[in-house]
Amino acid sequence: MSQTQEFDYLHGFGNEHETEALPGALPQGRFSPQKVAYGLYAEQFSSTAFTAPRAHNRRTWMYRIRPSVAQGEYQALDCKAQQQVRTAPIDEVVTPPSMMRWDAAAMPEAPTDFIDGWVTMAGNGSAAGQTGVGVHTYCANQNMDKRYFCNADGELLIVPQQGALLLFTECGKLHVPSGYIAVIPRGMKFKVELPEGSARGYICENYGSLLELPERGPVGANGYANDRDFQYPTAAYEDLEGEFELVTKYSGHYYRCDIDHSPLDVVAWVGNTAPYRYELARFNAMNTVTFDHPDPSIFTVLTSPSGTPGVANLDFVIFPPRWMVAEDTFRPPWYHRNVMSEFMGLIEGVYDAKEDGFVPGGCSLHNSMSPHGPEAAVFEKASTAKLEPVRYQDTMAFMFESRYAFNVSKFALDGPLRQHNYPDCWKGLKKFYNGDIDAGIE
Numbered sequence: 001m002s003q004t005q006e007f008d009y010l011h012g013f014g015n016e017h018e019t020e021a022l023p024g025a026l027p028q029g030r031f032s033p034q035k036v037a038y039g040l041y042a043e044q045f046s047s048t049a050f051t052a053p054r055a056h057n058r059r060t061w062m063y064r065i066r067p068s069v070a071q072g073e074y075q076a077l078d079c080k081a082q083q084q085v086r087t088a089p090i091d092e093v094v095t096p097p098s099m100m101r102w103d104a105a106a107m108p109e110a111p112t113d114f115i116d117g118w119v120t121m122a123g124n125g126s127a128a129g130q131t132g133v134g135v136h137t138y139c140a141n142q143n144m145d146k147r148y149f150c151n152a153d154g155e156l157l158i159v160p161q162q163g164a165l166l167l168f169t170e171c172g173k174l175h176v177p178s179g180y181i182a183v184i185p186r187g188m189k190f191k192v193e194l195p196e197g198s199a200r201g202y203i204c205e206n207y208g209s210l211l212e213l214p215e216r217g218p219v220g221a222n223g224y225a226n227d228r229d230f231q232y233p234t235a236a237y238e239d240l241e242g243e244f245e246l247v248t249k250y251s252g253h254y255y256r257c258d259i260d261h262s263p264l265d266v267v268a269w270v271g272n273t274a275p276y277r278y279e280l281a282r283f284n285a286m287n288t289v290t291f292d293h294p295d296p297s298i299f300t301v302l303t304s305p306s307g308t309p310g311v312a313n314l315d316f317v318i319f320p321p322r323w324m325v326a327e328d329t330f331r332p333p334w335y336h337r338n339v340m341s342e343f344m345g346l347i348e349g350v351y352d353a354k355e356d357g358f359v360p361g362g363c364s365l366h367n368s369m370s371p372h373g374p375e376a377a378v379f380e381k382a383s384t385a386k387l388e389p390v391r392y393q394d395t396m397a398f399m400f401e402s403r404y405a406f407n408v409s410k411f412a413l414d415g416p417l418r419q420h421n422y423p424d425c426w427k428g429l430k431k432f433y434n435g436d437i438d439a440g441i442e
């Protein structure tokens with residue numbers, strides 16, 4: 001098992017990074033010289049269309065021991081993941097507008113690596129149409145051994161909840177403990193080791209346009225997630241020959257092929273598409289210093305635009321530790337109905353709208369226009385609380401918010417994790433109105 005360790009990182013979101021594991025491996029002045037140093041092959045890896053506008057264009061040049069095409073033939077793979085993972089459009093069950101919540105999954109008893117540890121909760125849009133997202137949880141207790149993974153269906157936003165991940169990608173290594181997120185570009189090959197022996201978390205598989213930093217508007221040039229805090233790996237490679245397997249998810253199906261060497265054989269790379277990690281504690285939260293609870297968009301870490309300005313394919317939003325100082329304000333999230341659909345998870349602690357039942361590792365879904373808000377007990381508490389400055393501590397909830405309504409998997413709808421009594425949390429909401437202008441909680 002690998003040791004938990006800190007690697008060297010390159011800093012800056014979407015920069016044209018360059019890195020070489022051997023001196024002189026990276027060609028200078030051109031991308032594809034007639035002969036690359038060390039006898040390496042040049043290979044371009046494109047995350048956007050060749051002709052995407054310059055501001056959005058992302059591609060990386062890799063200098064590797066063998067080109068990616070040196071692999072065996074794809075064969076269908078009927079693995080555990082094939083049985084547990086769904087890819088949009090998901091229509092195996094009809095999704096009611098019900099507010100839904102789920103317990104955290106228990107760690108598997110059988111040996112399970114990162115590939116086989118995924119279970120789909122929900123999805124929207126269409127992977128083939130490159131819209132929407134898939135939402136999965138993962139639980140794993142085994143290192144990926146002699147096998148590598150590649151997801152052709154979307155970019156992976158990984159949110160560890162418990163247990164660190166060591167991502168060894170084509171571009172190098174990322175250590176991703178709980179409290180960090182990682183993003184792996186569509187189609188990048190990688191393996192996952194578990195330095196703490198097991199791991200659980202969430203995955204948002206983004207079929208749509210690449211995650212980017214949101215605009216800051218009048219906030220100005222600093223704040224929210226700052227570009228410099230996004231960390232990219234330095235080149236690291238395996239020069240291994242032997243019997244390996246490359247597993248690929250393509251159009252919702254799993255395939256495998258034999259490969260007689262490690263596909264993580266990139267000795268140097270230059271470009272602006274690569275995996276990255278980000279520590280959520282670095283998020284510089286903005287919030288009111290006067291009154292009212294602002295919209296949760298103030299906490300957007302990354303966004304995948306949909307093409308309609310301000311209407312996201314995916315917003316990744318966090319609810320980090322922070323001071324609450326609003327005056328004459330009902331401080332928790334308001335009761336609301338939203339045209340956007342909200343899938344939530346909890347990394348640690350307690351979420352301010354739900355003190356009971358929304359557990360670390362659990363999930364909730366409030367689909368388009370489905371009403372939700374604080375549970376009854378939270379309403380009563382927040383309506384009578386003395387409004388002193390309060391620091392929300394040791395908590396980290398997040399939301400995958402999308403313009404497209406989610407369909408749930410059969411596992412999510414009918415499986416053992418569903419909390420069928422979730423809507424009961426609002427049953428205790430009392431009627432205070434009695435025609436008297438002074439009515440209400442005392």
Ligand SMILES: O=C(O)Cc1cc(O)ccc1O
Pocket residue numbers: 293294295296332333334338342353366372373399
């Ligand atoms: O519903 C939720 O808990 C998420 C949420 C939080 C918030 O502070 C405001 C709106 C919102 O949808």
Ligand SMILES: [Fe+2]
Pocket residue numbers: 336338342366372
């Ligand atoms: Fe909400």
